[in-house]
Amino acid sequence: MEIKKVGVVGFGLMGCGIAEVCAKAGYDVIASSSGGESVEKGLAAIKASLYRAVERGRATAEEKEDALSRIKGTMSFDDFRGCDLVIEAVPEDLELKKKIFAQLDKVCPPDAILATNTSCLSVIDIAVATRRPERVLGLHFFNPVPLMKLVELVKTVSTSDETVSLGNTFGQSLGKTVIVVRDLPGFIVIRLIMPFVLGAIRLYESGYASKEDIDQAIVMGLNHPMGPLALCDFAGLDTILSIADSMYKELRETQLNPPILLKKMVAAGHLGRKTGRGFYDYRK
Numbered sequence: 013m014e015i016k017k018v019g020v021v022g023f024g025l026m027g028c029g030i031a032e033v034c035a036k037a038g039y040d041v042i043a044s045s046s047g048g049e050s051v052e053k054g055l056a057a058i059k060a061s062l063y064r065a066v067e068r069g070r071a072t073a074e075e076k077e078d079a080l081s082r083i084k085g086t087m088s089f090d091d092f093r094g095c096d097l098v099i100e101a102v103p104e105d106l107e108l109k110k111k112i113f114a115q116l117d118k119v120c121p122p123d124a125i126l127a128t129n130t131s132c133l134s135v136i137d138i139a140v141a142t143r144r145p146e147r148v149l150g151l152h153f154f155n156p157v158p159l160m161k162l163v164e165l166v167k168t169v170s171t172s173d174e175t176v177s178l179g180n181t182f183g184q185s186l187g188k189t190v191i192v193v194r195d196l197p198g199f200i201v202i203r204l205i206m207p208f209v210l211g212a213i214r215l216y217e218s219g220y221a222s223k224e225d226i227d228q229a230i231v232m233g234l235n236h237p238m239g240p241l242a243l244c245d246f247a248g249l250d251t252i253l254s255i256a257d258s259m260y261k262e263l264r265e266t267q268l269n270p271p272i273l274l275k276k277m278v279a280a281g282h283l284g285r286k287t288g289r290g291f292y293d294y295r296k
């Protein structure tokens with residue numbers, strides 16, 4: 013089987029990045045979102061990202077145009093009918109993801125591969141919403157997708173070796189390094205980073221240090237590209253809260269219990285860069 017046409021469900025932060033790298037690698041891409049406005053917003057975000065890539069010498073103007081011409085937005089699941097691989101990137105909500113996989117299972121060809129970009133949910137719980145759990149796997153990309161080199165390929169107890177091999181080849185064709193991980197909460201990267209990030213929120217919440225000092229300490233002291241609070245703003249506080257909630261539910265480790273401040277900020281709609289306000293203010 014050869015992957016030629018890729019579907020992307022969910023056209024937010026991650027869906028846009030995934031659609032962009034797939035189009036740049038020569039795949040035809042069809043991407044859907046829940047609202048008409050979001051499709052337009054997604055296409056505009058990809059355009060802006062590709063313009064930046066040209067400005068910074070990471071792509072030529074021809075490559076930008078070629079990639080843009082390969083991406084189509086849609087409002088209808090029926091348009092996934094011709095896809096060889098569909099990657100889901102909707103919010104971190106198990107019931108929503110299961111519903112989408114059941115819908116995809118009905119419209120996609122029987123041998124099409126269905127992948128989830130979940131950060132921590134159980135991939136087998138999503139896979140059993142379909143009649144093809146052996147063709148379901150996790151493809152966990154990192155933000156920002158065009159720059160981050162890693163993809164965690166999540167193999168469930170049902171994923172076939174052929175699906176793992178196709179997923180591996182696909183990830184590499186995007187220029188990514190693929191590691192195969194087990195279907196356990198948070199896989200490797202999120203399993204390790206969540207206690208650290210939530211610990212930083214708790215330090216700030218307790219008044220132990222200012223947000224600037226916490227972030228600067230990690231940037232200057234550990235050479236991270238950004239501090240943990242800036243990272244929360246970058247990833248989206250709603251996404252961080254959903255991940256913490258679901259990992260705490262599974263693992264019951266105290267350090268994964270979401271801090272109250274995080275819950276309050278999400279309730280207030282201070283979700284980070286995407287809403288202009290999180291731990292820092294981006295409205296200027």
Ligand SMILES: NC(=O)c1ccc[n+]([C@@H]2O[C@H](COP(=O)([O-])OP(=O)(O)OC[C@H]3O[C@@H](n4cnc5c(N)ncnc54)[C@H](O)[C@@H]3O)[C@@H](O)[C@H]2O)c1
Binds near residue numbers: 023024102247251
């Ligand atoms: N943000 C990160 O840094 C990051 C990194 C790796 C993985 N992830 C994972 O990627 C997934 C998406 O995260 P995100 O940050 O892109 O979220 P996001 O909120 O930026 O985007 C989600 C998109 O899904 C759309 N959507 C909602 N319901 C839908 C539906 N029923 N059908 C189609 N589209 C629908 C929304 O309109 C939105 O465009 C989550 O599972 C998250 O855990 C996020």
